Amino acid sequence: MSDTNALLAALRQSADPAVADKIDELVAHGTDRELNRVNPVAFATRYGFDEDRTVSTFLHAGRMGLFDISWNVLCPGCGGVMEAGSTLKTVNRDHYHCALCATGYEPTLDEMVEVTFTVSPRVRRIAAHDPDRLPLLEYYRQVYFSSGVALPEDLEARFSKSMLEMVELAPGERAILSMQLPEGFIIIFDAVTHSTQFLEVKGEPTQERQLLTMVISQGQSGNQALTLRPGPLRLTVENHTDRRVLPNVCVADDNLRGILSTRVRFLTAKQLLSNQTFRDIYRTDTLDIDQRLKITSLTFLFTDLRGSTALYERVGDLAAFDLVRAHFKVLYDIVAAEAGAVVKTIGDAVMATFPTPERAVSAALRMREAMRTLNDERGHEELLLKIGLHEGPCLAVNLDDRQDYFGQTVNIASRVQNLADTRAILTTEAVLTNDRVAGILSGSGIEPVPRPATMLRGIDHEVKIFALP
Known part of the structure; x- marks a missing residue:
């Protein structure tokens, strides 16, 4: 911890000392969630700091090794992170596809690439440093969704109103889920691989059990929507990856849209590239x-x-x-x-x-x-x-x-x-x-x-x- 204290002391000398003090407090007493993908814009708003000075202080903290910087390509629709990298150099594709929204995007640096700061494991270990051990909904909150989506504190209670099933599958594991399908649009989605299956449930209700198998594999894109009838479904989900996966079955209703509707400003790549501190130290x-x-x-x-x-x-x-x-x-x-x-x-x-x-x-x-x-x-x-x-x-x-x-x-x-x-x-x-x-x-x-x-x-x-x- 003495090395960390020395770095924090150096941060006070090279950047805004008031912001550095609050970062020191965050590192010492913040929750694991608060130390993962810190949004400097929201941080400045929360404590009444000047936004530019706050961003500059986090940049200095990143350069010193107190925080790791992440460049996240976002879906403009749902606010999910389509891809994350340690440098802007990783944003190297002409096209990104959001499996959850079934929409493709040409990346721009204005609102599609956010920059966040996660405490370095050398400074303090947090749960997000081993994301495969995060609880199911915490993975969605801390890894899949960007810092620009203000998810509610009672996410589990809110999400349960739209969720039909959610399961954790180890590599090679299979689960058989039984559920009652309501009429509407149903999404089966895994936040780890972004594997998706859409179900359009309509027509006359049936009492006959319907069968569906979904195979989750690495690099799998979204599937065409399948049409099923309201009634019982037996869903088999197979994990063909070498990681834990977290598929859930939910209804795309107003409640789900409401969960994702509150957005906050985040630090964009465009804003950072036009920041003098960033250009000077990187x-x-x-x-x-x-x-x-x-x-x-x-x-x-x-x-x-x-x-x-x-x-x-x-x-x-x-x-x-x-x-x-x-x-x-x-x-x-x-x-x-x-x-x-x-x-x-x-x-x-x-x-x-x-x-x-x-x-x-x-x-x-x-x-x-x-x-x-x-x-x-x-x-x-x-x-x-x-x-x-x-x-x-x-x-x-x-x-x-x-x-x-x-x-x-x-x-x-x-x-x-x-x-x-x-x-x-x-x-x-x-x-x-x-x-x-x-x-x-x-x-x-x-x-x-x-x-x-x-x-x-x-x-x-x-x-x-x-x-x-």
């Missing part, structure tokens, strides 16, 4: 060189210093270098404070990303004001910043050994910045359609001024651009 350990992961909405901010060459000529290399470095530090601090991340610098230019448009707009306004303050302190307008914004879909990729972004949205944002001058921030209409952006601008007394429709170089359609004076 660097290239994010994507494989061939990975192309879709993000449906990300906001890009580009900046550049106008006349930087003349600045070097006017004040000399050393003084100009110090000025430019001071400008970079201010921009980095503002980006991080607005939950964004600097992707790269190109000469005197900066490319940054933000999970939402209002964060980017707030950062842009703060950058402009910060440059004015720096210039006022020197008594000269030597740092003249051009800023451009755009929001839209993109791909997260690995370029030149760093996590980067690719796509038309990136190109448009860069082109918009190229059109900007130092008097006004330029942004596209896509950014301004966000309600929270409108609130920020209204609160700042800024009225967007439309510019003539513009054809940007390399873009085959007109882009509506607005100036923020």
Whole structure:
């Protein structure tokens, strides 16, 4: 435990000490369930902490070995975890299928990949470290469902109203279950292998016993729905895997849907990739060189210093270098404070990303004001910043050994910045359609001024651009 105490002490030094104290308390006194797949967003809400500081503290805790990070591909329908991996590199398929919902999805980093933190077994052993020993419904709660599904505390009592049967089968074991089928849609589902059988029960009730065999094997996908009649069923379930399986038979009714209906925000992969702490401490350990992961909405901010060459000529290399470095530090601090991340610098230019448009707009306004303050302190307008914004879909990729972004949205944002001058921030209409952006601008007394429709170089359609004076 002394090693753990040393790590926690180091965490207080490198991250938010208040959040670190609460993590210390969680590790020492939290239940096993509370220490499995911790949702940092919910953690911040629960204790009234700043969300970005909480995420950063958990990232530091993960890097130190206090917690193991899991990247979980989620079903948008039921909230189940279709696949889990220790790095984003494991999200390497073009298509994921939820057997429970019988629906396929192309993965996106916006709402389909969550990031959770489980206490390391070196710090404290919990039941989830050996999931095959978890009680049946705890396996569903702690392993199958994501941290974004707020399952009720009385899950067993609630679920029993929809459940007809549930059984635990060891490897190679077989069970014979007898039940009375009601009219409706019945699901036989195993949370370990995701094996599924759908039953459509309809027609005239029968007194004759119906027979059905379900074989659970590794990698099995969902089956076509079978039609049965209301009445007695003799179900044989066989486990052909080398693991314990947990098949249950339940009615897909309003009660079941109600159990899964309460959702909470969770830490998405998109949010994490645009987190400066994550980029700083994990660097290239994010994507494989061939990975192309879709993000449906990300906001890009580009900046550049106008006349930087003349600045070097006017004040000399050393003084100009110090000025430019001071400008970079201010921009980095503002980006991080607005939950964004600097992707790269190109000469005197900066490319940054933000999970939402209002964060980017707030950062842009703060950058402009910060440059004015720096210039006022020197008594000269030597740092003249051009800023451009755009929001839209993109791909997260690995370029030149760093996590980067690719796509038309990136190109448009860069082109918009190229059109900007130092008097006004330029942004596209896509950014301004966000309600929270409108609130920020209204609160700042800024009225967007439309510019003539513009054809940007390399873009085959007109882009509506607005100036923020």
